[in-house]
Amino acid sequence: MNKIGTLPLKGVSVLDLSYVFAVPYIGALLADLGAEVIKIEAPNRLDLTRGMAFARYAENEPGSEPWNRSGVFNVLNRGKKSIALDLSTEEGRKIFFNLLNDTDILLENFTPRVMRKWNMQYEQLAKIKPSLIMLSNTGYGSGGPWSEFPSQGTTLEATMGLTQYTGYRDDKPWKAGQSYPDFLATWSGLLAILAALVYRKKTGVGQWIDLGMYQVGSGLVAEAILQYQLDGVDIERTGNEDPVNVPSNVYRAKGEDRWVAISVCSDDEWKTLTKLMHHPGLAEDFKYKNESSRRANRLQIDQIVSEWVQDKEPMELMMILQEHGIACGPVFNSRDLMVNEQLRHRKFYQMINHKFGIGARPIIGRPYRFKNRTIKISKPAPGFGEDTWQVLRDCLSIKESVIGSLFRHGIVSDHPTDPGDAQPWNISDNIKLKTLVEIDPGYKKNFPEVE
Amino acid sequence: MKSHEYQNQNNESALYGVNVLDLSEDIAGPFAARLLGDFGANVIKIERPKRGDPQRYKGPLFEQAREGEQSLLFQYLNWNKKSIVLDITDTSKTQVFRKLVEWSDIVVESFTPGELDTWGIGIDKLLEWNPKLVLVSISNFGQTGPYAKFKANDLILQAMSGMMQISGSVEREPLRQGLSQTYYCAGLNAAYAALAAYLAAERDGVGDHVDVSILECLSSELVYNQPFYTFMGAIQGRRAAVQDPFDGEPIKARNGYVSVQAGGGAPFHKFADLLNLPELADPKYATPKLRTTCSVDLHEMLSSRFSEIDPHQIFVEAAKNRLLMGVVQNANDLLACPHLEARDFYKNIHHPETGTFKFPAELAKLSKTRTRINFRAPMLNEHESEILNDLGL
Numbered sequence: 119m120n121k122i123g124t125l126p127l128k129g130v131s132v133l134d135l136s137y138v139f140a141v142p143y144i145g146a147l148l149a150d151l152g153a154e155v156i157k158i159e160a161p162n163r164l165d166l167t168r169g170m171a172f173a174r175y176a177e178n179e180p181g182s183e184p185w186n187r188s189g190v191f192n193v194l195n196r197g198k199k200s201i202a203l204d205l206s207t208e209e210g211r212k213i214f215f216n217l218l219n220d221t222d223i224l225l226e227n228f229t230p231r232v233m234r235k236w237n238m239q240y241e242q243l244a245k246i247k248p249s250l251i252m253l254s255n256t257g258y259g260s261g262g263p264w265s266e267f268p269s270q271g272t273t274l275e276a277t278m279g280l281t282q283y284t285g286y287r288d289d290k291p292w293k294a295g296q297s298y299p300d301f302l303a304t305w306s307g308l309l310a311i312l313a314a315l316v317y318r319k320k321t322g323v324g325q326w327i328d329l330g331m332y333q334v335g336s337g338l339v340a341e342a343i344l345q346y347q348l349d350g351v352d353i354e355r356t357g358n359e360d361p362v363n364v365p366s367n368v369y370r371a372k373g374e375d376r377w378v379a380i381s382v383c384s385d386d387e388w389k390t391l392t393k394l395m396h397h398p399g400l401a402e403d404f405k406y407k408n409e410s411s412r413r414a415n416r417l418q419i420d421q422i423v424s425e426w427v428q429d430k431e432p433m434e435l436m437m438i439l440q441e442h443g444i445a446c447g448p449v450f451n452s453r454d455l456m457v458n459e460q461l462r463h464r465k466f467y468q469m470i471n472h473k474f475g476i477g478a479r480p481i482i483g484r485p486y487r488f489k490n491r492t493i494k495i496s497k498p499a500p501g502f503g504e505d506t507w508q509v510l511r512d513c514l515s516i517k518e519s520v521i522g523s524l525f526r527h528g529i530v531s532d533h534p535t536d537p538g539d540a541q542p543w544n545i546s547d548n549i550k551l552k553t554l555v556e557i558d559p560g561y562k563k564n565f566p567e568v569e
Numbered sequence: 570m571k572s573h574e575y576q577n578q579n580n581e582s583a584l585y586g587v588n589v590l591d592l593s594e595d596i597a598g599p600f601a602a603r604l605l606g607d608f609g610a611n612v613i614k615i616e617r618p619k620r621g622d623p624q625r626y627k628g629p630l631f632e633q634a635r636e637g638e639q640s641l642l643f644q645y646l647n648w649n650k651k652s653i654v655l656d657i658t659d660t661s662k663t664q665v666f667r668k669l670v671e672w673s674d675i676v677v678e679s680f681t682p683g684e685l686d687t688w689g690i691g692i693d694k695l696l697e698w699n700p701k702l703v704l705v706s707i708s709n710f711g712q713t714g715p716y717a718k719f720k721a722n723d724l725i726l727q728a729m730s731g732m733m734q735i736s737g738s739v740e741r742e743p744l745r746q747g748l749s750q751t752y753y754c755a756g757l758n759a760a761y762a763a764l765a766a767y768l769a770a771e772r773d774g775v776g777d778h779v780d781v782s783i784l785e786c787l788s789s790e791l792v793y794n795q796p797f798y799t800f801m802g803a804i805q806g807r808r809a810a811v812q813d814p815f816d817g818e819p820i821k822a823r824n825g826y827v828s829v830q831a832g833g834g835a836p837f838h839k840f841a842d843l844l845n846l847p848e849l850a851d852p853k854y855a856t857p858k859l860r861t862t863c864s865v866d867l868h869e870m871l872s873s874r875f876s877e878i879d880p881h882q883i884f885v886e887a888a889k890n891r892l893l894m895g896v897v898q899n900a901n902d903l904l905a906c907p908h909l910e911a912r913d914f915y916k917n918i919h920h921p922e923t924g925t926f927k928f929p930a931e932l933a934k935l936s937k938t939r940t941r942i943n944f945r946a947p948m949l950n951e952h953e954s955e956i957l958n959d960l961g962l
Contacts, residue, residue, distance in 0.1 A: 126766065260934075268893055328933065344641040368728060451731065452799075464782065476800075491777060553806050553807070557801070
């Protein structure tokens with residue numbers, strides 16, 4: 119059933135020159151919001167999410183066109199068209215400048231040196247198209263002593279200050295999640311772009327967004343930065359502990375490597391938990407009666423809770439504790455998420471049909487629903503350069519004979535010229551290391567319905 | 570009411586003339602509303618009677634100040650806003666609230682799903698008063714569904730989002746990200762989603778309810794991990810006990826830690842030169858797979874060399890050689906960072922109760938409409954008479 123309002127970015131055109139995680143994700147979400155997004159790919163250089171570093175292929179089989187079968191690429195580039203255009207050539211850049219005429223938003227994350235060489239810096243592009251909104255994402259931003267430094271998600275996470283405050287008690291700093299800084303850049307970038315769009319609607323004027331990932335992360339460790347100024351104390355790493363609440367931790371539950379997070383946030387909740395644990399005497403025990411005494415006895419309490427949780431079924435435990443008003447939830451893995459009833463209700467994963475032998479797969483949607491607008495993924499990620507002909511012919515009105523010549527000279531392509539050697543992922547190595555928990559042969563049964 | 574009364578000094582702001590009503594509390598909602606204020610929106614914060622936003626009592630606290638005005642984190646999350654105390658659960662006070670809703674383009678709230686309805690001010694009522702309004706609701710799991718009323722906090726949300734499944738060591742319990750990342754992520758998402766809905770409402774006159782789930786903000790990060798399952802049925806776990814030290818995990822250095830990552834612009838053997846470890850150029854260390862098989866020895870070699878090296882120095886040296894390195898920085902390092910200083914990242918903000926502190930001030934740099942801190946966070950109910958005056962009450 120279609121809702122009453124139109125899509126927020128209907129009629130907005132985006133040119134996406136970016137690659138890897140952060141900025142392509144911006145392009146994908148702009149597409150979900152209704153924009154038309156054209157991804158420009160290099161004929162001789164595959165986006166790392168199509169091959170090499172990050173590609174994991176459908177059924178772990180590269181197939182005959184592995185660059186079209188990569189999981190993460192298909193999530194980060196859904197909703198887009200793809201043209202393969204060699205921007206390192208003058209003819210390629212001429213086509214780019216022509217496309218620019220009808221472009222509202224330009225996304226890129228090249229090293230600044232490259233954009234300089236190609237005469238594609240904001241100042242130059244703004245002369246051609248003053249209403250252009252251009253987002254440039256770099257590790258450290260333009261300007262400043264570190265601005266030319268190379269960067270990548272994991273190393274940035276450390277430099278930004280996030281890693282310092284993550285880790286087990288008395289252990290070294292740890293990275294957590296996967297490429298976390300990339301997503302901070304994605305969301306900050308989207309915020310800046312949409313604000314720029316509001317401004318442009320009123321004034322007709324575009325602008326440049328200089329998104330340096332480093333400082334986005336530093337903005338999110340404000341507590342530590344402020345605490346340090348207050349008393350010179352650096353907030354310590356305490357694993358999953360809470361500075362105030364005890365018990366608050368993850369506890370091993372029934373099953374292979376299954377854990378449940380529980381957080382007791384008041385004396386009443388503690389009383390309730392002790393009853394559920396069939397330990398009512400505990401609630402009266404002065405050692406644990408209030409917050410500060412529970413903090414002083416954290417280890418003992420964790421031990422007691424741990425013993426109680428270890429033979430409990432994670433989902434059942436969650437239901438019981440939640441029914442009694444205590445915050446509790448299992449550590450969910452990717453299968454749990456796929457079948458989760460709340461995420462199904464929210465339609466968080468959307469089934470999308472893919473070509474290239476991939477078939478229908480659930481793709482991550484967005485963390486919000488609009489009551490009056492149908493925000494959703496509009497199409498699967500594109501095959502490499504698959505829209506090249508169509509875009510050149512229909513958007514730029516280039517004659518077919520000319521297009522043919524552009525193909526022959528390698529200015530454009532629908533096939534990567536240097537795809538490298540696509541290998542399946544080494545499953546057995548990862549099983550041995552336990553970084554892969556299991557392969558679920560019936561995984562497709564857990565997919566949501568196609569709408 | 571004249572919205573220009575609250576306009577920020579500078580017209581070159583992206584959200585000039587956009588009115589935001591912030592009903593939210595703690596971190597996620599207030600952060601989202603503040604971000605809109607940074608881009609120039611007029612933000613009025615409604616706080617609950619007596620104590621106001623509970624964040625006023627949560628640290629870091631400058632304890633010499635008056636109770637309720639001690640929290641520096643509250644200041645960080647609530648600058649660019651004016652404060653009025655209002656009991657929105659009381660329908661006899663609805664007149665003021667209704668006028669504020671009519672003034673608003675965007676309303677941000679983070680109450681338990683269903684609460685606004687029980688107070689008679691749910692989305693249907695708000696759209697009746699102001700059909701073009703955008704209501705942004707931030708909740709743990711979304712406004713509806715089997716988990717809508719579940720209790721959660723940062724730990725529970727990270728656990729249930731799938732994030733902790735892949736974080737920490739296989740030899741230990743799953744590990745959460747430190748501090749309050751969850752809520753900042755939700756704030757960023759809510760802010761941009763609010764603007765998308767606002768743009769749409771401006772164009773077609775249709776208001777909306779933007780229903781943000783904090784959990785899903787985190788699950789949205791699993792772009793690399795979820796496809797392992799959806800493309801081949803593989804369930805990922807945590808980090809290996811011993812990893813290729815060139816895969817970014819922090820390594821102890823002299824008074825600090827560094828992070829080293831292969832796969833950058835320069836060839837791997839350049840690390841041998843950088844670290845003065847000629848053995849590293851040996852082909853037996855050339856690929857991630859090879860390095861994982863001898864990771865224990867490699868780790869020892871690197872730790873031993875790094876223990877003699879200053880982390881910041883080697884970080885800069887590596888960068889100059891186009892090698893990927895990070896340095897684990899703490900608050901002190903960030904406050905002293907020459908690059909952040911050059912980027913004009915910090916602002917000194919004075920507050921009459923707590924004095925002056927340095928705050929991280931700018932996420933992204935926009936060339937025409939820079940974000941700005943126009944005024945400090947409000948004291949509780951500081952702007953009541955101003956606001957009531959302008960409402961004609």
